[in-house]
Amino acid sequence: MNLEDYIRNVPDFPVEGIQFKDVTTLCKVHASFQE
Numbered sequence: 001m002n003l004e005d006y007i008r009n010v011p012d013f014p015v016e017g018i019q020f021k022d023v024t025t026l027c028k029v030h031a032s033f034q035e
Contacts, residue, residue, distance in 0.1 A: 001031060001032070003026060003032055006025055006026040006028075006029050006032060007021050007022065007023055007025065007026055008021075008022040008024075008025045009021060009022075010022055
């Protein structure tokens, strides 16, 4: 399982030029806690 597949990228947040990594989507995947 590639955990990066479950991390959402939010471009330009909170300011332009920043790439925010949203890990809350990772928390929705039960299998991610098995690794």
